[in-house]
Amino acid sequence: MKGVLRVVAAGLFTTIQDLGRPAAISSGVPAGGAMDRFAHRAANLLTGNSPQDATLECAMSGPHLLAEESCLVAITGADFDPRVNGAAAPMWMGIFLGRGDRLTFGGRRSGARVYLAVGGGFEADRWLSSRSTNLMAGRGGMHGRTLAAGDLLSTATERSAPAIAGRYLPPALRPDYSDHKLHAMPGPHVKRLDAEGRRRLFSAEFKVSREADRMGYRLEGPLLATSGDELLSFGLVAGAVQVPRSGQPILLMADHQTAGGYPVVATVVSASMHQAAQLAPGDPLRFVQTTAAQAARLRLALSEALSTLSAP
Amino acid sequence: MQKTRIHPLGDTALLAELGSRLDTALNTRAIGLAAALRKRRDVRQAIAGYSSVTVHFDPDHATQESLGAAIKRLAAKRPKMEIPGRLHRIPVVYDGPDLEEVSTALGLDLEAIVAAHTRPIYRVFLVGFVPGWAYLGPLPDELELPRRHVPRTQVPAGSVAIAGLQTGIYPLPVPGGWHLIGRTSVKVFLPSSDPPCLFRAGDRVKFFSARPAL
Numbered sequence: 001m002k003g004v005l006r007v008v009a010a011g012l013f014t015t016i017q018d019l020g021r022p023a024a025i026s027s028g029v030p031a032g033g034a035m036d037r038f039a040h041r042a043a044n045l046l047t048g049n050s051p052q053d054a055t056l057e058c059a060m061s062g063p064h065l066l067a068e069e070s071c072l073v074a075i076t077g078a079d080f081d082p083r084v085n086g087a088a089a090p091m092w093m094g095i096f097l098g099r100g101d102r103l104t105f106g107g108r109r110s111g112a113r114v115y116l117a118v119g120g121g122f123e124a125d126r127w128l129s130s131r132s133t134n135l136m137a138g139r140g141g142m143h144g145r146t147l148a149a150g151d152l153l154s155t156a157t158e159r160s161a162p163a164i165a166g167r168y169l170p171p172a173l174r175p176d177y178s179d180h181k182l183h184a185m186p187g188p189h190v191k192r193l194d195a196e197g198r199r200r201l202f203s204a205e206f207k208v209s210r211e212a213d214r215m216g217y218r219l220e221g222p223l224l225a226t227s228g229d230e231l232l233s234f235g236l237v238a239g240a241v242q243v244p245r246s247g248q249p250i251l252l253m254a255d256h257q258t259a260g261g262y263p264v265v266a267t268v269v270s271a272s273m274h275q276a277a278q279l280a281p282g283d284p285l286r287f288v289q290t291t292a293a294q295a296a297r298l299r300l301a302l303s304e305a306l307s308t309l310s311a312p
Numbered sequence: 313m314q315k316t317r318i319h320p321l322g323d324t325a326l327l328a329e330l331g332s333r334l335d336t337a338l339n340t341r342a343i344g345l346a347a348a349l350r351k352r353r354d355v356r357q358a359i360a361g362y363s364s365v366t367v368h369f370d371p372d373h374a375t376q377e378s379l380g381a382a383i384k385r386l387a388a389k390r391p392k393m394e395i396p397g398r399l400h401r402i403p404v405v406y407d408g409p410d411l412e413e414v415s416t417a418l419g420l421d422l423e424a425i426v427a428a429h430t431r432p433i434y435r436v437f438l439v440g441f442v443p444g445w446a447y448l449g450p451l452p453d454e455l456e457l458p459r460r461h462v463p464r465t466q467v468p469a470g471s472v473a474i475a476g477l478q479t480g481i482y483p484l485p486v487p488g489g490w491h492l493i494g495r496t497s498v499k500v501f502l503p504s505s506d507p508p509c510l511f512r513a514g515d516r517v518k519f520f521s522a523r524p525a526l
Contacts, residue, residue, distance in 0.1 A: 188319035235366025259440025267322035295323035
Protein backbone atom coordinates (compact mmCIF):
# COMPACT_ATOMS: atom_id res chain seq x y z
CA MET A 1 0.00 0.00 0.00
CA LYS A 2 1.43 3.29 -1.07
CA GLY A 3 0.09 6.84 -1.13
CA VAL A 4 -0.24 7.99 -4.73
CA LEU A 5 -2.78 10.80 -5.00
CA ARG A 6 -3.26 13.70 -2.58
CA VAL A 7 -6.70 15.33 -2.50
CA VAL A 8 -6.17 19.10 -2.91
CA ALA A 9 -9.90 19.75 -3.33
CA ALA A 10 -12.49 16.98 -3.09
CA GLY A 11 -15.23 18.24 -5.41
CA LEU A 12 -18.88 18.31 -4.46
CA PHE A 13 -19.48 14.67 -3.63
CA THR A 14 -16.63 12.26 -4.23
CA THR A 15 -16.77 8.76 -2.75
CA ILE A 16 -14.88 5.49 -3.07
CA GLN A 17 -17.03 2.78 -4.70
CA ASP A 18 -16.70 -0.76 -6.00
CA LEU A 19 -19.33 -3.32 -7.00
CA GLY A 20 -21.07 -3.09 -3.64
CA ARG A 21 -22.17 -5.58 -0.97
CA PRO A 22 -25.19 -7.54 -2.26
CA ALA A 23 -24.97 -10.05 0.61
CA ALA A 24 -25.71 -7.26 3.11
CA ILE A 25 -29.22 -6.60 1.77
CA SER A 26 -30.63 -9.18 4.20
CA SER A 27 -29.48 -6.92 7.08
CA GLY A 28 -31.20 -3.90 5.57
CA VAL A 29 -27.88 -2.49 4.33
CA PRO A 30 -28.06 -1.14 0.76
CA ALA A 31 -25.92 -3.03 -1.74
CA GLY A 32 -24.45 0.31 -2.85
CA GLY A 33 -21.47 0.41 -5.18
CA ALA A 34 -20.73 2.46 -8.31
CA MET A 35 -23.87 4.01 -9.79
CA ASP A 36 -22.51 3.75 -13.37
CA ARG A 37 -21.13 0.20 -13.47
CA PHE A 38 -20.11 0.49 -17.11
CA ALA A 39 -17.86 3.49 -16.49
CA HIS A 40 -16.54 1.92 -13.26
CA ARG A 41 -15.65 -1.36 -14.98
CA ALA A 42 -14.15 0.40 -18.01
CA ALA A 43 -11.92 2.58 -15.81
CA ASN A 44 -10.68 -0.50 -13.97
CA LEU A 45 -9.99 -2.48 -17.14
CA LEU A 46 -8.12 0.47 -18.70
CA THR A 47 -5.75 0.50 -15.74
CA GLY A 48 -5.25 -3.27 -15.64
CA ASN A 49 -7.48 -3.78 -12.60
CA SER A 50 -10.28 -6.23 -12.02
CA PRO A 51 -13.88 -4.94 -12.05
CA GLN A 52 -14.16 -5.40 -8.25
CA ASP A 53 -11.39 -2.88 -7.55
CA ALA A 54 -12.42 0.45 -6.04
CA THR A 55 -12.68 3.65 -8.07
CA LEU A 56 -13.55 7.25 -7.22
CA GLU A 57 -17.07 8.34 -8.07
CA CYS A 58 -17.27 12.13 -8.41
CA ALA A 59 -20.78 13.57 -8.63
CA MET A 60 -21.50 16.93 -10.31
CA SER A 61 -17.94 18.25 -10.01
CA GLY A 62 -14.48 16.74 -10.12
CA PRO A 63 -11.71 16.77 -7.53
CA HIS A 64 -8.27 18.38 -7.72
CA LEU A 65 -5.67 15.64 -7.21
CA LEU A 66 -1.90 15.88 -6.92
CA ALA A 67 0.18 12.83 -7.89
CA GLU A 68 2.66 12.08 -5.09
CA GLU A 69 3.95 9.06 -7.01
CA SER A 70 3.74 8.24 -10.71
CA CYS A 71 0.67 6.17 -11.46
CA LEU A 72 -1.58 4.92 -14.25
CA VAL A 73 -5.11 6.35 -14.14
CA ALA A 74 -8.23 6.30 -16.32
CA ILE A 75 -11.10 8.79 -16.36
CA THR A 76 -14.50 7.56 -17.57
CA GLY A 77 -18.18 8.40 -17.25
CA ALA A 78 -19.37 12.01 -17.38
CA ASP A 79 -17.40 14.71 -19.19
CA PHE A 80 -16.28 17.28 -16.60
CA ASP A 81 -13.46 18.61 -18.83
CA PRO A 82 -10.53 16.68 -17.28
CA ARG A 83 -7.10 18.34 -17.36
CA VAL A 84 -3.57 17.27 -16.46
CA ASN A 85 -1.40 20.27 -15.52
CA GLY A 86 -3.99 22.46 -17.25
CA ALA A 87 -3.95 20.67 -20.61
CA ALA A 88 -7.00 18.70 -21.81
CA ALA A 89 -6.65 15.02 -20.85
CA PRO A 90 -8.23 12.16 -22.79
CA MET A 91 -11.10 10.18 -21.30
CA TRP A 92 -11.77 6.42 -21.60
CA MET A 93 -7.99 5.90 -21.87
CA GLY A 94 -5.22 4.76 -19.56
CA ILE A 95 -2.89 7.73 -18.92
CA PHE A 96 0.26 8.14 -16.83
CA LEU A 97 0.57 10.79 -14.18
CA GLY A 98 4.12 11.64 -13.14
CA ARG A 99 5.06 12.73 -9.64
CA GLY A 100 3.89 16.33 -9.17
CA ASP A 101 1.25 16.19 -11.94
CA ARG A 102 -2.10 17.76 -11.14
CA LEU A 103 -5.41 16.31 -12.29
CA THR A 104 -8.21 18.89 -12.31
CA PHE A 105 -11.62 19.29 -13.93
CA GLY A 106 -12.75 22.44 -15.78
CA GLY A 107 -16.45 21.91 -15.14
CA ARG A 108 -19.41 19.75 -15.98
CA ARG A 109 -20.14 19.52 -19.70
CA SER A 110 -22.37 16.43 -19.74
CA GLY A 111 -23.40 13.60 -17.45
CA ALA A 112 -23.42 13.58 -13.66
CA ARG A 113 -20.67 11.23 -12.44
CA VAL A 114 -17.00 10.88 -13.32
CA TYR A 115 -15.09 7.70 -12.44
CA LEU A 116 -11.38 7.58 -11.78
CA ALA A 117 -9.42 4.35 -11.49
CA VAL A 118 -5.77 3.95 -10.52
CA GLY A 119 -3.58 0.98 -11.42
CA GLY A 120 -3.76 -1.38 -8.43
CA GLY A 121 -7.17 -0.05 -7.34
CA PHE A 122 -7.81 2.39 -4.48
CA GLU A 123 -7.21 1.16 -0.95
CA ALA A 124 -10.10 1.86 1.42
CA ASP A 125 -11.92 0.61 4.51
CA ARG A 126 -13.62 -2.68 3.85
CA TRP A 127 -17.04 -3.18 5.38
CA LEU A 128 -19.12 -6.31 4.80
CA SER A 129 -16.84 -7.48 1.97
CA SER A 130 -16.86 -4.19 0.04
CA ARG A 131 -14.85 -0.97 -0.10
CA SER A 132 -17.93 1.04 -1.12
CA THR A 133 -18.74 4.07 0.99
CA ASN A 134 -21.97 3.84 3.00
CA LEU A 135 -22.67 7.32 4.37
CA MET A 136 -25.69 6.33 6.47
CA ALA A 137 -23.68 3.77 8.45
CA GLY A 138 -20.47 5.79 8.16
CA ARG A 139 -18.56 2.72 7.00
CA GLY A 140 -16.49 1.63 4.00
CA GLY A 141 -14.43 3.73 1.58
CA MET A 142 -12.67 6.72 3.14
CA HIS A 143 -13.80 6.08 6.74
CA GLY A 144 -17.43 6.10 5.68
CA ARG A 145 -17.41 9.65 4.35
CA THR A 146 -16.95 11.70 1.19
CA LEU A 147 -13.38 12.66 0.35
CA ALA A 148 -11.98 15.83 1.91
CA ALA A 149 -9.03 18.09 1.12
CA GLY A 150 -5.84 16.63 2.55
CA ASP A 151 -6.83 12.95 2.18
CA LEU A 152 -4.13 10.70 0.75
CA LEU A 153 -5.35 8.01 -1.63
CA SER A 154 -3.34 4.79 -1.72
CA THR A 155 -3.30 1.83 -4.05
CA ALA A 156 -4.61 -1.49 -2.76
CA THR A 157 -2.09 -3.77 -4.45
CA GLU A 158 1.27 -3.47 -6.09
CA ARG A 159 0.77 -4.24 -9.75
CA SER A 160 2.17 -7.54 -10.96
CA ALA A 161 1.53 -6.89 -14.65
CA PRO A 162 3.37 -4.04 -16.36
CA ALA A 163 1.27 -0.87 -16.47
CA ILE A 164 0.41 0.03 -20.03
CA ALA A 165 -0.87 3.50 -20.80
CA GLY A 166 -2.70 4.33 -24.00
CA ARG A 167 -5.22 1.52 -23.96
CA TYR A 168 -8.58 3.07 -24.80
CA LEU A 169 -12.24 2.36 -25.43
CA PRO A 170 -13.03 3.27 -29.07
CA PRO A 171 -15.41 6.25 -29.27
CA ALA A 172 -18.08 4.15 -31.01
CA LEU A 173 -18.25 1.88 -27.95
CA ARG A 174 -18.57 4.70 -25.40
CA PRO A 175 -22.05 5.22 -23.94
CA ASP A 176 -24.12 8.05 -25.36
CA TYR A 177 -25.04 9.74 -22.11
CA SER A 178 -27.15 12.34 -23.92
CA ASP A 179 -29.63 9.53 -24.56
CA HIS A 180 -32.16 9.98 -21.78
CA LYS A 181 -34.40 7.06 -22.79
CA LEU A 182 -34.40 4.43 -20.06
CA HIS A 183 -35.53 0.97 -21.11
CA ALA A 184 -37.90 -0.38 -18.49
CA MET A 185 -40.10 -3.42 -17.97
CA PRO A 186 -43.57 -3.15 -16.44
CA GLY A 187 -43.38 -3.71 -12.68
CA PRO A 188 -45.29 -6.04 -10.35
CA HIS A 189 -47.89 -3.38 -9.55
CA VAL A 190 -48.35 -1.74 -12.95
CA LYS A 191 -52.03 -2.77 -12.87
CA ARG A 192 -52.55 -0.38 -9.95
CA LEU A 193 -52.24 2.43 -12.51
CA ASP A 194 -55.31 3.23 -14.58
CA ALA A 195 -55.06 3.10 -18.39
CA GLU A 196 -54.15 6.79 -18.54
CA GLY A 197 -51.43 6.31 -15.93
CA ARG A 198 -49.93 3.38 -17.83
CA ARG A 199 -49.94 5.42 -21.04
CA ARG A 200 -48.24 8.33 -19.27
CA LEU A 201 -45.62 6.10 -17.64
CA PHE A 202 -44.27 4.87 -20.97
CA SER A 203 -44.81 7.99 -23.09
CA ALA A 204 -44.59 11.16 -21.02
CA GLU A 205 -41.43 13.11 -20.33
CA PHE A 206 -40.30 13.17 -16.70
CA LYS A 207 -37.63 15.34 -15.16
CA VAL A 208 -35.11 14.56 -12.41
CA SER A 209 -36.00 16.84 -9.49
CA ARG A 210 -33.55 18.43 -7.07
CA GLU A 211 -34.22 15.56 -4.70
CA ALA A 212 -31.81 13.23 -6.44
CA ASP A 213 -28.94 11.37 -4.81
CA ARG A 214 -27.37 7.93 -4.60
CA MET A 215 -30.53 6.59 -2.93
CA GLY A 216 -32.87 7.61 -5.72
CA TYR A 217 -34.34 10.32 -7.90
CA ARG A 218 -37.70 11.88 -7.21
CA LEU A 219 -39.18 12.62 -10.64
CA GLU A 220 -41.24 15.59 -11.76
CA GLY A 221 -43.83 15.35 -14.50
CA PRO A 222 -47.29 13.85 -14.78
CA LEU A 223 -48.60 12.38 -11.54
CA LEU A 224 -49.30 8.66 -11.56
CA ALA A 225 -52.40 7.77 -9.52
CA THR A 226 -52.37 4.27 -8.05
CA SER A 227 -55.27 2.39 -6.51
CA GLY A 228 -55.60 -0.56 -4.17
CA ASP A 229 -54.86 -1.49 -0.56
CA GLU A 230 -51.56 -0.77 1.13
CA LEU A 231 -48.94 -3.34 0.17
CA LEU A 232 -46.95 -5.38 2.65
CA SER A 233 -43.27 -4.43 2.48
CA PHE A 234 -41.14 -6.44 0.07
CA GLY A 235 -37.53 -6.44 -1.15
CA LEU A 236 -36.71 -3.61 -3.57
CA VAL A 237 -34.15 -3.45 -6.39
CA ALA A 238 -32.16 -0.65 -8.02
CA GLY A 239 -34.03 0.59 -11.09
CA ALA A 240 -37.46 0.11 -9.52
CA VAL A 241 -39.86 2.99 -10.19
CA GLN A 242 -42.02 3.24 -7.09
CA VAL A 243 -45.04 5.48 -6.71
CA PRO A 244 -45.88 6.85 -3.26
CA ARG A 245 -49.33 8.23 -2.51
CA SER A 246 -48.32 11.68 -3.81
CA GLY A 247 -48.22 10.15 -7.32
CA GLN A 248 -44.72 11.52 -7.90
CA PRO A 249 -42.58 8.53 -8.98
CA ILE A 250 -39.16 7.73 -7.46
CA LEU A 251 -36.45 5.89 -9.41
CA LEU A 252 -34.40 3.82 -6.96
CA MET A 253 -30.62 3.95 -7.37
CA ALA A 254 -27.60 2.15 -5.82
CA ASP A 255 -28.11 3.15 -2.15
CA HIS A 256 -31.89 2.63 -2.19
CA GLN A 257 -33.74 1.42 0.90
CA THR A 258 -33.76 -2.37 0.78
CA ALA A 259 -37.47 -2.85 1.44
CA GLY A 260 -40.63 -0.81 1.08
CA GLY A 261 -44.33 -0.99 0.43
CA TYR A 262 -45.06 1.48 -2.35
CA PRO A 263 -46.28 0.07 -5.68
CA VAL A 264 -43.49 -0.61 -8.20
CA VAL A 265 -44.94 0.21 -11.62
CA ALA A 266 -41.80 -0.33 -13.72
CA THR A 267 -38.17 -1.38 -13.37
CA VAL A 268 -35.36 0.12 -15.45
CA VAL A 269 -33.35 -2.76 -16.96
CA SER A 270 -29.73 -3.33 -15.96
CA ALA A 271 -28.35 -2.15 -19.32
CA SER A 272 -29.96 1.28 -18.89
CA MET A 273 -28.81 1.89 -15.31
CA HIS A 274 -25.50 3.46 -16.37
CA GLN A 275 -27.54 5.97 -18.37
CA ALA A 276 -29.75 6.63 -15.34
CA ALA A 277 -26.62 7.14 -13.21
CA GLN A 278 -25.54 10.02 -15.47
CA LEU A 279 -28.77 12.03 -15.07
CA ALA A 280 -28.48 15.28 -13.13
CA PRO A 281 -31.26 17.32 -11.48
CA GLY A 282 -33.22 19.07 -14.23
CA ASP A 283 -32.47 16.45 -16.89
CA PRO A 284 -35.45 15.10 -18.85
CA LEU A 285 -36.00 11.36 -19.19
CA ARG A 286 -38.44 8.90 -20.68
CA PHE A 287 -39.24 5.30 -19.86
CA VAL A 288 -39.34 3.09 -22.95
CA GLN A 289 -41.21 -0.16 -22.46
CA THR A 290 -39.04 -3.15 -23.22
CA THR A 291 -38.97 -6.93 -22.90
CA ALA A 292 -36.58 -9.36 -21.21
CA ALA A 293 -35.31 -10.40 -24.67
CA GLN A 294 -34.52 -6.83 -25.68
CA ALA A 295 -32.89 -6.20 -22.27
CA ALA A 296 -30.65 -9.23 -22.89
CA ARG A 297 -29.52 -7.78 -26.25
CA LEU A 298 -28.70 -4.44 -24.61
CA ARG A 299 -26.77 -6.23 -21.84
CA LEU A 300 -24.79 -8.23 -24.40
CA ALA A 301 -23.81 -5.08 -26.32
CA LEU A 302 -22.40 -3.53 -23.13
CA SER A 303 -20.45 -6.62 -22.10
CA GLU A 304 -19.02 -6.92 -25.63
CA ALA A 305 -17.83 -3.32 -25.48
CA LEU A 306 -16.08 -4.03 -22.17
CA SER A 307 -14.60 -7.31 -23.40
CA THR A 308 -12.51 -5.35 -25.90
CA LEU A 309 -10.66 -3.94 -22.87
CA SER A 310 -9.89 -7.21 -21.12
CA ALA A 311 -6.21 -8.02 -20.96
CA PRO A 312 -5.07 -10.12 -23.94
CA MET B 313 -54.21 -21.62 -0.68
CA GLN B 314 -53.12 -18.86 -3.01
CA LYS B 315 -50.93 -19.69 -5.97
CA THR B 316 -47.41 -18.30 -6.18
CA ARG B 317 -47.33 -15.35 -8.56
CA ILE B 318 -44.17 -14.37 -10.38
CA HIS B 319 -43.59 -10.76 -11.51
CA PRO B 320 -40.48 -9.42 -13.24
CA LEU B 321 -38.46 -6.72 -11.43
CA GLY B 322 -36.43 -5.73 -14.47
CA ASP B 323 -34.18 -8.22 -16.27
CA THR B 324 -32.13 -9.42 -13.28
CA ALA B 325 -34.69 -9.86 -10.49
CA LEU B 326 -38.22 -11.05 -9.89
CA LEU B 327 -40.83 -10.88 -7.16
CA ALA B 328 -42.47 -14.15 -6.09
CA GLU B 329 -45.69 -13.39 -4.20
CA LEU B 330 -47.03 -16.12 -1.93
CA GLY B 331 -50.02 -14.10 -0.75
CA SER B 332 -51.03 -10.66 0.43
CA ARG B 333 -51.96 -11.14 4.10
CA LEU B 334 -49.96 -10.13 7.17
CA ASP B 335 -49.64 -13.67 8.40
CA THR B 336 -46.93 -15.43 10.37
CA ALA B 337 -47.38 -18.75 8.54
CA LEU B 338 -47.10 -17.04 5.13
CA ASN B 339 -43.97 -15.23 6.31
CA THR B 340 -42.46 -18.54 7.48
CA ARG B 341 -43.01 -19.94 3.99
CA ALA B 342 -41.39 -16.86 2.40
CA ILE B 343 -38.31 -17.15 4.65
CA GLY B 344 -38.02 -20.88 3.90
CA LEU B 345 -38.36 -20.30 0.16
CA ALA B 346 -35.72 -17.55 0.22
CA ALA B 347 -33.28 -19.86 2.06
CA ALA B 348 -33.87 -22.65 -0.47
CA LEU B 349 -33.44 -20.27 -3.42
CA ARG B 350 -30.13 -18.92 -2.10
CA LYS B 351 -28.66 -22.41 -2.66
CA ARG B 352 -29.26 -22.23 -6.42
CA ARG B 353 -26.32 -21.29 -8.59
CA ASP B 354 -28.39 -19.01 -10.82
CA VAL B 355 -29.63 -17.03 -7.78
CA ARG B 356 -27.43 -14.19 -6.52
CA GLN B 357 -29.60 -13.17 -3.58
CA ALA B 358 -33.08 -13.95 -2.28
CA ILE B 359 -34.77 -11.70 0.28
CA ALA B 360 -38.00 -12.61 2.03
CA GLY B 361 -40.62 -9.90 2.44
CA TYR B 362 -43.77 -10.27 4.58
CA SER B 363 -45.36 -12.67 2.12
CA SER B 364 -43.04 -12.60 -0.89
CA VAL B 365 -39.47 -13.26 -1.98
CA THR B 366 -37.40 -10.85 -4.08
CA VAL B 367 -34.97 -12.93 -6.13
CA HIS B 368 -31.87 -11.44 -7.76
CA PHE B 369 -30.66 -13.79 -10.48
CA ASP B 370 -27.84 -14.15 -12.97
CA PRO B 371 -29.46 -13.40 -16.33
CA ASP B 372 -26.72 -15.30 -18.18
CA HIS B 373 -27.74 -18.53 -16.42
CA ALA B 374 -31.49 -18.19 -15.92
CA THR B 375 -34.52 -16.61 -17.55
CA GLN B 376 -37.62 -15.23 -15.87
CA GLU B 377 -39.51 -18.24 -17.23
CA SER B 378 -37.10 -20.98 -16.16
CA LEU B 379 -36.50 -19.53 -12.71
CA GLY B 380 -40.18 -18.62 -12.26
CA ALA B 381 -41.21 -22.22 -12.97
CA ALA B 382 -38.54 -23.53 -10.58
CA ILE B 383 -39.73 -21.15 -7.85
CA LYS B 384 -43.34 -22.33 -8.23
CA ARG B 385 -42.23 -25.97 -7.91
CA LEU B 386 -40.06 -25.14 -4.91
CA ALA B 387 -42.78 -23.05 -3.20
CA ALA B 388 -45.23 -25.95 -3.48
CA LYS B 389 -42.82 -28.12 -1.48
CA ARG B 390 -42.88 -25.56 1.36
CA PRO B 391 -39.19 -25.59 2.29
CA LYS B 392 -38.60 -25.08 6.01
CA MET B 393 -36.91 -22.09 7.62
CA GLU B 394 -33.32 -23.20 7.66
CA ILE B 395 -32.31 -21.66 10.96
CA PRO B 396 -34.93 -21.73 13.69
CA GLY B 397 -35.75 -18.23 14.89
CA ARG B 398 -34.01 -17.13 18.09
CA LEU B 399 -35.88 -15.47 20.94
CA HIS B 400 -34.67 -11.99 21.96
CA ARG B 401 -35.82 -10.42 25.23
CA ILE B 402 -35.63 -6.64 24.93
CA PRO B 403 -35.92 -4.25 27.90
CA VAL B 404 -37.92 -1.09 27.17
CA VAL B 405 -38.31 2.07 29.19
CA TYR B 406 -41.84 3.17 28.30
CA ASP B 407 -41.40 6.95 28.37
CA GLY B 408 -41.66 7.83 24.66
CA PRO B 409 -42.61 11.37 23.58
CA ASP B 410 -45.81 10.13 21.86
CA LEU B 411 -47.19 8.16 24.83
CA GLU B 412 -49.78 10.77 25.81
CA GLU B 413 -51.06 11.18 22.27
CA VAL B 414 -51.18 7.41 21.83
CA SER B 415 -53.00 7.04 25.13
CA THR B 416 -55.63 9.60 24.10
CA ALA B 417 -56.03 8.19 20.59
CA LEU B 418 -56.44 4.61 21.83
CA GLY B 419 -58.37 5.40 25.01
CA LEU B 420 -55.89 3.34 27.03
CA ASP B 421 -53.86 4.41 30.05
CA LEU B 422 -50.09 3.95 30.24
CA GLU B 423 -50.32 0.68 32.14
CA ALA B 424 -52.69 -0.80 29.59
CA ILE B 425 -50.40 0.26 26.72
CA VAL B 426 -47.37 -1.33 28.38
CA ALA B 427 -49.33 -4.46 29.23
CA ALA B 428 -50.52 -4.81 25.63
CA HIS B 429 -47.13 -4.07 24.06
CA THR B 430 -45.25 -6.53 26.29
CA ARG B 431 -47.86 -9.32 25.97
CA PRO B 432 -47.10 -10.99 22.58
CA ILE B 433 -44.00 -12.71 21.32
CA TYR B 434 -43.50 -10.80 18.08
CA ARG B 435 -42.19 -12.24 14.82
CA VAL B 436 -39.36 -10.55 12.87
CA PHE B 437 -41.17 -10.48 9.51
CA LEU B 438 -38.31 -8.91 7.62
CA VAL B 439 -35.14 -6.89 8.10
CA GLY B 440 -34.86 -3.96 5.74
CA PHE B 441 -35.72 -0.35 4.94
CA VAL B 442 -32.65 1.02 6.76
CA PRO B 443 -29.65 -0.92 8.16
CA GLY B 444 -30.77 -3.04 11.08
CA TRP B 445 -34.47 -2.16 10.96
CA ALA B 446 -36.75 -5.14 11.73
CA TYR B 447 -40.49 -5.14 11.05
CA LEU B 448 -42.04 -6.81 14.14
CA GLY B 449 -45.63 -7.88 14.64
CA PRO B 450 -48.45 -8.46 14.68
CA LEU B 451 -49.30 -5.88 17.32
CA PRO B 452 -52.38 -6.49 19.52
CA ASP B 453 -55.44 -4.96 17.82
CA GLU B 454 -56.03 -2.51 20.67
CA LEU B 455 -52.72 -0.76 19.83
CA GLU B 456 -53.47 -0.23 16.14
CA LEU B 457 -53.01 3.39 15.02
CA PRO B 458 -52.30 4.99 11.64
CA ARG B 459 -48.87 6.59 11.21
CA ARG B 460 -48.28 10.15 12.43
CA HIS B 461 -49.58 12.81 10.05
CA VAL B 462 -46.26 14.63 10.13
CA PRO B 463 -43.21 12.34 10.26
CA ARG B 464 -40.28 13.39 12.44
CA THR B 465 -37.22 14.49 10.52
CA GLN B 466 -35.07 12.54 12.97
CA VAL B 467 -35.90 9.79 15.42
CA PRO B 468 -33.22 8.88 18.00
CA ALA B 469 -31.62 5.43 17.70
CA GLY B 470 -33.10 2.95 20.19
CA SER B 471 -36.62 4.42 20.01
CA VAL B 472 -39.36 1.78 20.29
CA ALA B 473 -42.28 2.63 18.03
CA ILE B 474 -45.65 1.38 16.79
CA ALA B 475 -47.72 1.94 13.61
CA GLY B 476 -50.53 -0.08 12.11
CA LEU B 477 -50.17 -3.64 13.36
CA GLN B 478 -46.39 -3.33 13.51
CA THR B 479 -43.75 -2.40 16.04
CA GLY B 480 -40.03 -1.81 15.71
CA ILE B 481 -36.81 -0.34 17.09
CA TYR B 482 -35.06 2.52 15.26
CA PRO B 483 -31.50 1.27 14.62
CA LEU B 484 -30.06 4.63 13.54
CA PRO B 485 -31.12 8.26 13.81
CA VAL B 486 -33.36 8.45 10.71
CA PRO B 487 -36.60 10.19 9.72
CA GLY B 488 -39.69 8.31 10.86
CA GLY B 489 -43.46 8.46 11.03
CA TRP B 490 -44.16 5.89 13.72
CA HIS B 491 -45.40 6.65 17.27
CA LEU B 492 -42.56 6.60 19.80
CA ILE B 493 -43.68 4.84 22.97
CA GLY B 494 -40.34 3.97 24.58
CA ARG B 495 -36.66 3.32 24.22
CA THR B 496 -34.21 0.47 24.67
CA SER B 497 -30.50 0.35 25.40
CA VAL B 498 -30.12 -2.77 23.22
CA LYS B 499 -28.22 -2.02 20.02
CA VAL B 500 -29.95 -3.56 17.02
CA PHE B 501 -27.54 -2.24 14.35
CA LEU B 502 -24.06 -3.68 14.92
CA PRO B 503 -21.79 -2.20 12.25
CA SER B 504 -18.70 -4.01 13.55
CA SER B 505 -20.35 -7.45 13.29
CA ASP B 506 -21.16 -9.51 10.21
CA PRO B 507 -24.10 -9.71 9.75
CA PRO B 508 -24.38 -6.18 11.18
CA CYS B 509 -27.78 -6.73 12.67
CA LEU B 510 -29.15 -8.25 15.90
CA PHE B 511 -32.31 -9.63 14.29
CA ARG B 512 -32.80 -12.09 11.47
CA ALA B 513 -36.04 -12.67 9.60
CA GLY B 514 -37.89 -15.41 11.49
CA ASP B 515 -36.56 -14.48 14.94
CA ARG B 516 -38.96 -13.78 17.83
CA VAL B 517 -38.93 -10.74 20.11
CA LYS B 518 -40.44 -10.26 23.58
CA PHE B 519 -40.39 -6.80 25.14
CA PHE B 520 -40.41 -6.27 28.88
CA SER B 521 -40.80 -3.10 30.89
CA ALA B 522 -37.58 -1.84 32.45
CA ARG B 523 -36.81 1.01 34.81
CA PRO B 524 -34.69 3.85 33.45
CA ALA B 525 -31.01 3.37 34.31
CA LEU B 526 -29.75 5.86 36.88
